[in-house]
């Protein structure tokens with residue numbers, strides 16, 4: 001089969017090879033999936049750049065967010081058949097530890113990520129356990145499907161962790177980014193009043209009630225929009241660059257949730273300001289299988305903005321584009 005593979009870290013070392021051995025079903029509960037579309041995410045760049053020492057196997061196939069068609073099933077697989085359209089939940093988990101038993105499979109004590117501790121989906125085929133495979137209906141396009149397991153699930157879980165309520169003010173930083181565009185739409189679906197921070201006018205098309213385009217006046221504008229109350233929930237997946245604005249935009253008893261640090265991870269925190277406003281800082285990672293199922297079942301009206309798409313042959317270019325300052329929407333790989 002064809003796949004993008006690297007042996008040494010670096011985008012320049014990621015090569016498309018035509019005759020990689022097709023994955024075999026190692027266990028009777030595994031499913032072989034023919035990959036259709038893969039969504040590109042910062043995690044793919046982190047894997048390829050060599051920043052994660054636990055990446056295996058080497059040579060390695062990256063690709064965390066995958067949609068495709070069931071090609072073969074193991075003897076113990078039930079409820080799936082050849083030809084089913086599916087997406088892959090990206091967490092490898094044991095199903096036995098205290099976290100898994102609490103339904104928190106994404107923070108399994110003995111887990112890891114597909115595409116980090118296993119090969120990923122920038123390949124014609126990928127084999128994964130049945131418990132990671134979720135059926136999608138025919139009415140869902142491949143681009144949206146390839147946006148649910150990472151880009152969709154991450155903000156969905158984050159908003160659930162932040163206990164976003166109807167009529168609350170939700171502030172989304174980076175609202176035209178991958179997770180930001182979905183956070184905006186989900187916030188609206190959950191009944192919040194959404195303030196999107198984005199330089200892109202199209203952020204409004206995703207249901208934002210207010211769009212802040214001036215990054216230097218975020219706090220001021222949130223104050224105006226909320227009549228001084230400030231935001232109940234703030235989503236900051238951008239890290240240090242947006243930290244001060246996001247922290248100052250949280251209202252009394254508000255929550256700030258983070259699941260990414262695109263601009264850097266080390267921030268300054270005024271603890272007095274934290275406790276006197278009774279602010280909750282929430283870390284969030286991935287999402288549960290139940291949440292992925294909920295997203296799939298309630299995907300109506302969800303949309304993704306496509307910026308660029310590439311063939312598997314141009315995977316290097318696709319990963320470079322992900323780092324581009326001009327990026328405005330998602331990048332997809334058409335794998336087969």
Ligand SMILES: [Zn+2]
Pocket residue numbers: 093094095096097098099100101105107108109110111
């Ligand atoms: Zn576990």
